[in-house]
Amino acid sequence: xxxxxxxxxxxxxxxxxxxxxxxxxxxxxxxxxxxxxxxxxxxxxxxxxxxxxxxxxxxxxxxxxxxxxxxxxxxxxxxxxxxxxxxxxxxxxxxxxxxxxxxxxxxxxxxxxxxxxxxxxxxxxxxxxxxxxxxxxxxxxxxxxxxxxxxxxxxxxxxxxxxxxxxxxxxxxxxxxxxxxxxxxxxxxxxxxxxxxxxxxxxxxxxxxxxxxxxxxxxxxxxxxxxxxxxxxxxxxxxxxxxxxxxxxxxxx
Amino acid sequence: xxxxxxxxxxxxxxxxxxxxxxxxxxxxxxxxxxxxxxxxxxxxxxxxxxxxxxxxxxxxxxxxxxxxxxxxxxxxxxxxxxxxxxxxxxxxxxxxxxxxxxxxxxxxxxxxxxxxxxxxxxxxxxxxxxxxxxxxxxxxxxxxxxxxxxxxxxxxxxxxxxxxxxxxxxxxxxxxxxxxxxxxxxxxxxxxxxxxxxxxxxxxxxxxxxxxxxxxxxxxxxxxxxxxxxxxxxxxxxxxxxxxxxxxxxxxxxxxxxxxxxxxxxxxxxxxxxxxxxxxxxxxxxxxxxxxxxxxxxxxxxxxxxxxxxxxxxxxxxxxxxxxxxxxxxxxxxxxxxxxxxxxxxxxxxxxxxxxxxxxxxxxxxxxxxxxxxxxxxxxxxxxxxxxxxxxxxxxxxxxxxxxxxxxxx
Numbered sequence: 187x188x189x190x191x192x193x194x195x196x197x198x199x200x201x202x203x204x205x206x207x208x209x210x211x212x213x214x215x216x217x218x219x220x221x222x223x224x225x226x227x228x229x230x231x232x233x234x235x236x237x238x239x240x241x242x243x244x245x246x247x248x249x250x251x252x253x254x255x256x257x258x259x260x261x262x263x264x265x266x267x268x269x270x271x272x273x274x275x276x277x278x279x280x281x282x283x284x285x286x287x288x289x290x291x292x293x294x295x296x297x298x299x300x301x302x303x304x305x306x307x308x309x310x311x312x313x314x315x316x317x318x319x320x321x322x323x324x325x326x327x328x329x330x331x332x333x334x335x336x337x338x339x340x341x342x343x344x345x346x347x348x349x350x351x352x353x354x355x356x357x358x359x360x361x362x363x364x365x366x367x368x369x370x371x372x373x374x375x376x377x378x379x380x381x382x383x384x385x386x387x388x389x390x391x392x393x394x395x396x397x398x399x400x401x402x403x404x405x406x407x408x409x410x411x412x413x414x415x416x417x418x419x420x421x422x423x424x425x426x427x428x429x430x431x432x433x434x435x436x437x438x439x
Numbered sequence: 440x441x442x443x444x445x446x447x448x449x450x451x452x453x454x455x456x457x458x459x460x461x462x463x464x465x466x467x468x469x470x471x472x473x474x475x476x477x478x479x480x481x482x483x484x485x486x487x488x489x490x491x492x493x494x495x496x497x498x499x500x501x502x503x504x505x506x507x508x509x510x511x512x513x514x515x516x517x518x519x520x521x522x523x524x525x526x527x528x529x530x531x532x533x534x535x536x537x538x539x540x541x542x543x544x545x546x547x548x549x550x551x552x553x554x555x556x557x558x559x560x561x562x563x564x565x566x567x568x569x570x571x572x573x574x575x576x577x578x579x580x581x582x583x584x585x586x587x588x589x590x591x592x593x594x595x596x597x598x599x600x601x602x603x604x605x606x607x608x609x610x611x612x613x614x615x616x617x618x619x620x621x622x623x624x625x626x627x628x629x630x631x632x633x634x635x636x637x638x639x640x641x642x643x644x645x646x647x648x649x650x651x652x653x654x655x656x657x658x659x660x661x662x663x664x665x666x667x668x669x670x671x672x673x674x675x676x677x678x679x680x681x682x683x684x685x686x687x688x689x690x691x692x693x694x695x696x697x698x699x700x701x702x703x704x705x706x707x708x709x710x711x712x713x714x715x716x717x718x719x720x721x722x723x724x725x726x727x728x729x730x731x732x733x734x735x736x737x738x739x740x741x742x743x744x745x746x747x748x749x750x751x752x753x754x755x756x757x758x759x760x761x762x763x764x765x766x767x768x769x770x771x772x773x774x775x776x777x778x779x780x781x782x783x784x785x786x787x788x789x790x791x792x793x794x795x796x797x798x799x800x801x802x803x804x805x806x807x808x809x810x811x812x813x814x815x816x817x818x819x820x821x822x823x824x825x826x827x828x829x830x831x832x833x834x835x836x837x838x839x840x841x842x843x844x845x846x847x848x849x
Contacts, residue, residue: 281649285648286558288549289553308542309540309541310483319480319792323472323479323542326472326473430649
């Protein structure tokens with residue numbers, strides 16, 4: 187009984203990550219190296235991170251920053267499933283930034299690969315170059331495309347769109363114009379580790395929505411952070427390591 | 440051989456193509472990429488395949504101009520101005536179709552404002568611009584004499600426009616001719632490395648991608664150069680037959696095309712051999728998609744049978760039949776688009792991560808790409824514009840006249 191009581195009160199990983207984040211934000215920006223660890227043994231494939239990301243960034247149809255890969259192995263009755271969430275891996279040696287002909291995408295000093303929507307010409311070469319298919323293009327689709335038009339401010343396509351998707355999210359901490367033909371429509375889009383949230387001391391949406399605490403985020407250059415601790419695990423691996431892209435997103439087997 | 444009736448039919452066909460294609464152009468210009476079928480997993484589709492096709496077609500003209508003006512091969516001298524014009528028109532088509540493929544075509548100035556010197560695509564665009572500059576200047580120099588002559592003919596419709604095109608010049612002396620041809624020769628020397636890099640860079644855009652096993656490798660730029668020479672050579676041979684139907688011109692070109700065709704097929708076979716022997720799953724899947732996928736007929740019937748076996752048979756058995764040689768090259772030319780499309784799509788059509796197909800359901804996140812009607816209509820529009828520009832240009836510009844007695848000046 188005494189042993190169980192001792193083990194029960196554990197600090198939630200989110201609380202620790204929040205503390206790590208607060209500490210990181212006190213450092214000089216160039217000293218921070220954001221990183222993520224995803225424990226696939228803890229991922230239950232609920233897709234909450236995908237939905238959280240879509241909602242946070244108001245992603246239109248066909249644009250997705252974080253998917254959860256579902257792998258099925260073995261043969262009946264020895265069948266196993268595992269789930270591998272795949273955000274942008276924010277490679278330290280990113281092939282996508284080298285491909286961009288107009289330097290519209292680059293790796294920040296904090297190790298986050300970002301896109302300048304106002305510079306991107308929409309050639310989609312970065313989509314072709316990404317080995318993880320982590321970039322998607324915005325083809326100007328709306329969830330309300332099939333909603334019938336009706337006059338009035340409460341019902342109909344325009345009213346429905348105005349209530350949500352017509353107003354883009356504050357990605358990269360900027361106020362984007364109402365969704366039309368201009369950026370980010372026609373651009374390459376990708377996960378940016380919710381930089382706009384980090385800026386105000388909030389963890390990325392995928393991290394806070396992960397009900398199994400399978401996603402750990404933080405400053406990987408801080409040896410005290412949970413993310414650094416996890417990166418040191420013997421279970422750690424990275425996707426397609428043979429390509430030499432050196433992702434900042436690690437996985438635990 | 441092109442007569443007035445053929446010319447009329449071609450113009451009517453091109454105008455019809457422009458009218459029909461307007462629907463697709465409207466969809467593209469009004470709604471962007473919304474009504475096109477490529478997505479994020481197959482981000483490049485029909486228009487990029489046409490872009491590759493058009494870029495490749497310029498190679499024939501490139502070789503002819505180098506032979507004529509660089510190495511002074513008098514045999515092909517009459518084809519000089521025609522080749523340069525064909526190159527410019529194909530570059531025009533390429534420029535239009537790839538601009539339409541961009542999400543933000545109006546930001547094209549970004550290539551100059553914020554260039555990424557490490558990007559192959561930047562260098563491809565830089566070499567395209569260089570080719571434009573070289574060949575537009577070459578074209579002007581080659582036509583200047585005839586433009587001056589036409590501008591002085593008061594009875595000729597539009598003679599004032601010709602004067603404008605001739606840069607206001609009213610006389611053209613022998614010394615001018617010598618000077619202009621010397622400049623053309625210098626431009627031709629410059630075009631040699633620029634052109635080679637241009638065609639090589641074309642392949643390098645694909646070759647450097649480590650995650651694309653079908654494309655990745657040092658052979659890809661070479662394959663692209665050979666593909667460009669083959670399709671471009673076939674185009675020039677066919678155009679020569681239409682505008683200069685002389686046996687001594689068409690037949691040697693036919694032999695060159697035969698050699699290029701054999702080399703290209705050998706390289707293609709080599710790629711299949713290496714791919715299948717490597718047993719890299721993604722590579723094998725891509726090759727299987729080319730040979731046995733839903734578009735197997737494009738590879739076996741269009742490319743290998745109609746575009747290779749039949750032309751090869753004709754070029755081997757009837758090398759002295761000018762008409763047969765020209766039509767064999769025409770077959771190579773029109774089926775070569777299938778080669779481009781079948782090279783581009785299969786690597787994109789393989790999921791790069793296991794399980795990706797089951798993650799997020801959207802038609803933009805699928806690999807089963809089939810060009811839709813809007814994409815075809817836009818392509819028809821651009822192709823028709825190219826045909827119209829070329830044939831009207833041949834009539835309204837002194838391209839043919841500039842080729843007459845050109846062998847005396849090179």
